[in-house]
Amino acid sequence: MSAHPRLAAQALAAAERALPVAVVTGARQTGKTTLVRDLVASQDRTYLTLDDLDVLDQAQRTPDDLVSRAPRLTLDEVQRAPAVLLAVKRAVDARRTRGRFVLTGSANLLLLKGVADSLAGRASYITLWPMTRREQEGLGRAGLWPELLATADADWFDVITASSSARTDWRALARRGGYPTPALELDRPEDRATWFAGYVQTYLERDLTDLSSIGNLLDFRRLMRAASLRVGQLLNQTELGRDVALPQPTVHRWLSLLETSYQLVRLPAYSRNRTTRLIKAPKIYWADTGLALFLGGLDEPTGAHLENLVLCDLLAWRDASTSRADICYWRTAAGAEVDLVIDTGSHLLPIEIKATTRPRVADARHLQTLRAEYGRLCRAGLLLHTGDGVEWLAPGILAAPWWRVL
Secondary structure, three states, X not given: OOOOOOOHHHHHHHHHHHOOEEEEEOOOOOOHHHHHHHHHHOOOOEEEEOOOHHHHHHHHHOHHHHHOOOOOEEEEOHHHOOHHHHHHHHHHHHOOOOOOEEEEEOOOOOOOOOOOOOOOOOEEEEEOOOOOHHHHOOOOOOOOHHHHHHOOHHHXXXXXXXXXXXXXXXXXXXXXXXXXXXXXXXXXXXXXXXXXXXXXXXXXXHHHHHHOOOOOHHHHHHHHHHHHOOOOEEOOHHHHHHHHOOOHHHHHHHHHHHHHOOOEEEEOEOOOOOOOOEOOOOEEEEOOHHHHHHHHOOOOOOHHHHHHHHHHHHHHHHHOOOOOOEEEEEEEOOOXXXXXXXXXXXXXXXXXXXXXXXXXXXXXXXXXXXXXXHHHHEOOEEEEEOOOOOEEEEOOXXXXXXXXXX
């Protein structure tokens, strides 16, 4: 097994026990192949990849023959031949055996045009995000989100101070990102820059061109750069198109393509309105801060990249959890804003992120506004900062170092 176990491994094992098909999706180089090969090594299972041209040819010509090559089969990179999914559906309908197929794809298969069937009722979908900080440390998990949600607000102080997590420079973590190679193997900034450059060329250009026709790669690069410089900002596609001299429909299509391939994240606004008028536009982030910094040509991360790190940790936790929560942000037309909100359906857990070592009561004012607005629906507010101290900054507002929580 890998020396760096993944949080998604538990979700994959659970999916195998429950349904005939488990689908692992996520960007290239997040570790999907390693994850499913670890599974192959522990089971009597055949592994095939559609990156192999012979396998790809069979997938395109005779997909039914391909899916019957073994009783338990793992197929890697199935987005290269979407017809395979229909063949898998036919095979499952003919013989429904739990754990029969494990599929991986470097795109959101539910959103691809060529996918005619989502294997509804037959498959469980698992997203593998870039590695969390604790996955990089070999702990196989995300932050303390399940512990905080399961614990009374008054006990959060004890939960967080009991964390043995070591203090880390968030800027160094943001530069590394979470793709396993630059995060674990490359120490020098110039080596990581070389890796990210190759990633952009071979994946964001070649693979995305395979998924959708992109007429001008220079325009596409310019759009990626502009989007990477808007981390944490409200998405205005018309304004973005004006800045990069592209029509709004093209901006919309290319941003959707980046989202489909798990590069761009559109963070939705919390929509349950009480008495205030809320902003509804999504905010944009990237699935990997290292890639976002490279695309933007930035050497120094900003506070928005710290927000992005927290969001990525939350996404990895959410998508590996059996009880799914919604992750969103909250903003009113009057300007009150909370960076992140965990919506469990029964409660809200609001999170504010400040790149400061000495948080002040004023930093918590929007958390207080949200808590006043939603009353008992809202848990205590969490203010994450870059310092060392854990303290109740105000009634119902706990300030804590980000590195103790993530």
